[in-house]
Amino acid sequence: MQDPRPAPSLLTVDDFERAARARLSKMAYDYYRSGADEGRTLRENRRAFRRLEIHHRVLVDVAERDMSTTVLGTRVPFPILVAPTAYQRLAHPDGEIASSRAASELGTIFTLSTLSTTSLEAVADASSGPKWFQLYVHKDRGLTRALVERAESAGYRALMLTVDTPVLGRRIADVRNGFALPEGLVMANLVDAASAAPAEERGSLLASYVASRHDASLTWRDVGWLASLTRLPLLLKGIVRPDDAVRALDAGAAGVVVSNHGARQLDGAPATIEVLPAIAEAVAGRCLVLMDGGIRWGTDVLKAIALGARAVLVGRPVLWGLAALGGEGVARVLAGLRDELSIAMALAGCPTLASIDRDLIRRAQAR
Ligand SMILES: Cc1cc2nc3c(=O)[nH]c(=O)nc-3n(C[C@H](O)[C@H](O)[C@H](O)COP(=O)(O)O)c2cc1C
């Protein structure tokens, strides 16, 4: 039995990472933690936040703070959403059920990965909060269409098409570890629930799965095809260029997620907080702008809001919470970031998200 009492040693996202590391197998921890190649972009996603200073305003009435916002018509109490991450039952036996329930409990949006280890229907049944579905387009367009239809009928409110993964980035530790799903875990959306997955599929490396099943020939034309399949709003995730963001808008997307996939795809891609301002400027309020990558503190959320994001998503922090304490850990990680944001807003002189303006943020002078 896990001790449900809050352990005061678990206060920050980094505390949860340490606790998660102690509980996870090396293979699982390496899979969650890794970036691609030498990890340059992985380091930059966090360093870039550290380079930004918050030039706070004083003597503003911040006795009441309102952190709520609306994303694609859904009201959320604070601007921190759950990013799609694959294979959550590798972190904890309760996996996606626990993390989606934690998000529901806090009133925020949970995004389920195509590569979840719990079926999208089971997650929809288990938690009542707002949910989005992340989509990978497979060569098998029938399968892709079926995923879209299933997500729609299970009540997911948006589709998040990931556009930065034509092939899998090379995560060196995963290659060395021969990363594979352990016996008993399956890609639950991709197997007929009634029959077991073919043995070679269950045991395959993620990289070979992507190479054989994902459609690396996907182009902007296919975005139109996808939009025609569904009445759900479409978000394109993995955008780091203003021109691509404008193209997404022209292709009918309701929004973009400024993301480098948590630095797991192209090493050398820019830190997302660096490219966010130009993207927000290019779309100029014509579509939703979200961002993810390297958010570990409430002050990081404030910086992202100041530089043009409506809300942010967090990937690894949720996995660390899940691995450390199951659903309780996810709730504590999300609530911790929310509470840090509330303090940061008070100290910066910002009673509402709308008052978090770009002028608050300056790049630290190089020393
Ligand atoms: C272990 C892991 C698995 C992921 N799986 C997916 C996925 O299935 N689909 C997807 O679009 N993004 C996936 N991502 C990327 C996240 O959605 C998100 O972009 C990234 O984690 C944000 O960076 P952060 O971890 O620094 O918060 C994954 C990230 C991690 C760390």
Ligand SMILES: CCCCC(=O)C(=O)O
């Ligand atoms: C096709 C990749 C699935 C998982 C993933 O996105 C990741 O490990 O980063």
